[in-house]
Amino acid sequence: MDSLLYWIARGALGFLQLWPLAWVARLGRGCGGGAYFLDARHRRVAIANLSRCFGDTLSPDAVRAIARENFKRLGENYACAVKTSGMTDAELQPHLEWAGLHHLSDFVTSSVGPQRPGSPPKSRVFAVGHFGNFELYARPWHDLGKCRIASTYRGLRQPGLDRLMQSLRSRSGSLLFERRRDASALKQAMASGGIFLGLFTDQHAGDNGLWLPFLGMACSTSAAPAVLAQRYGCPLYTAICYRIGLAKWRVEMGAEIPTLTSEGERRSPAEVMLEVNVAFEKAIRRDPANWFWVHKRWKPRKPRPVSNPVTTPAG
Numbered sequence: 525m526d527s528l529l530y531w532i533a534r535g536a537l538g539f540l541q542l543w544p545l546a547w548v549a550r551l552g553r554g555c556g557g558g559a560y561f562l563d564a565r566h567r568r569v570a571i572a573n574l575s576r577c578f579g580d581t582l583s584p585d586a587v588r589a590i591a592r593e594n595f596k597r598l599g600e601n602y603a604c605a606v607k608t609s610g611m612t613d614a615e616l617q618p619h620l621e622w623a624g625l626h627h628l629s630d631f632v633t634s635s636v637g638p639q640r641p642g643s644p645p646k647s648r649v650f651a652v653g654h655f656g657n658f659e660l661y662a663r664p665w666h667d668l669g670k671c672r673i674a675s676t677y678r679g680l681r682q683p684g685l686d687r688l689m690q691s692l693r694s695r696s697g698s699l700l701f702e703r704r705r706d707a708s709a710l711k712q713a714m715a716s717g718g719i720f721l722g723l724f725t726d727q728h729a730g731d732n733g734l735w736l737p738f739l740g741m742a743c744s745t746s747a748a749p750a751v752l753a754q755r756y757g758c759p760l761y762t763a764i765c766y767r768i769g770l771a772k773w774r775v776e777m778g779a780e781i782p783t784l785t786s787e788g789e790r791r792s793p794a795e796v797m798l799e800v801n802v803a804f805e806k807a808i809r810r811d812p813a814n815w816f817w818v819h820k821r822w823k824p825r826k827p828r829p830v831s832n833p834v835t836t837p838a839g
Contacts, residue, residue: 540606545619548607549600549771556599560592570594570817577739578812593813597656597767604771605659613663620660621768624777627761645671647719647758651749651781651800653726654816655807656765656773661722662698674699674713675722676706714756722763723749725797726804726816728823734794735825738801739808743822750796753783760796762803767814778803 540548560567570591578587608616628648648671652661662673675698699719701710713719725746733744753760762778781799783791808815 540603541610543607545604545607545611545771548603552600552603553596554599555603556596557592559599560595563595566818567591567595569820573817573819573821574812576741576822577808590812591817594815594817597813598816598818600767600771601657601659604657608657608660608663616663619772620663621772621774622777623774624779627777627779645718647714647717647721647756649749649753649756649758649760650720650722650763650777651725651760651797651803652722652763653724653804653807654819655814656767658724658765660765660773660775661763671718671720672699672713673722674701674710674719676701676703676710676724714752714758721752721758723752725749725800726821727819728821731826734797736794736798736801738821739805741822742825744825745797745801747793747797749800750783750791750793753796754790754793759783762800764803764807766807766811 540551543551571587574582574587574590575584578590582590608619650661652658662675699713701707701713710721714721723746725748727746729744729746731744734747735742736745737743738745749760752758760781760783762781764776764778766774766776768774781796781803783796785791
């Protein structure tokens with residue numbers, strides 16, 4: 525079964541890479557629009573999430589319209605991600621813009637301290653989310669040639685499909701670290717300097733995450749960007765991928781989020797990640813259909829087990 529899935533997926537990917545990017549985008553939007561009607565489970569999740577966040581200001585019809593457009597965007601993004609993985613930087617350039625790179629231009633000093641002359645460029649950590657064609661976060665950045673782009677991922681259950689996905693992502697020249705297996709390799713890379721590490725931070729982080737407000741409701745939030753930025757003395761930023769037209773995107777870098785106080789002490793991860801959540805909220809409100817609404821972001825917090833009280837035997 526694994527081999528069958530691999531060859532089916534490989535054939536589909538090869539088919540998409542034959543066509544111009546705009547055609548692939550239209551095909552993806554059509555498939556996403558069909559999925560809105562066929563995939564009842566994820567449609568209900570998207571509508572429930574949108575109603576939870578915007579039900580007080582939008583009508584049910586408006587919520588459903590955003591959900592439907594969201595499915596079309598997801599189809600477009602997934603299909604285009606396959607196509608763009610095989611495109612050169614020159615071929616991709618008319619379809620991709622960068623904004624906010626001036627926040628990253630200083631490779632000598634930052635709020636976390638000076639850099640020694642001749643040492644590798646200081647690594648950076650980016651809190652990113654499932655906005656637009658989020659696979660584009662990993663493309664090389666022309667104006668910052670001294671860095672290496674890195675990201676973590678969670679491997680797929682099917683080994684063949686997992687190898688296929690990693691082969692697509694590795695074409696960008698990025699470093700990829702599997703979350704459960706490559707912790708030591710990631711640590712070594714970050715310690716070496718010159719790494720721009722992107723960490724997806726907009727999904728449910730489990731019962732051990734930080735419970736912080738997001739779009740007006742508490743949810744489990746990963747502390748990884750704040751923890752890693754502080755551990756390796758790296759500046760922390762956000763990056764958002766916006767869709768600005770059919771098969772066209774703009775990746776916008778936010779200003780540095782301080783991980784230290786003005787006295788040089790570490791801020792709490794909760795304080796840092798709250799600023800990340802606020803940046804993501806602004807991006808969602810700017811273009812609601814651009815985010816990943818089909819994920820159950822606001823799962824209820826499981827009650828912690830209470831240990832049995834110690835009783836003293838009588839007499």
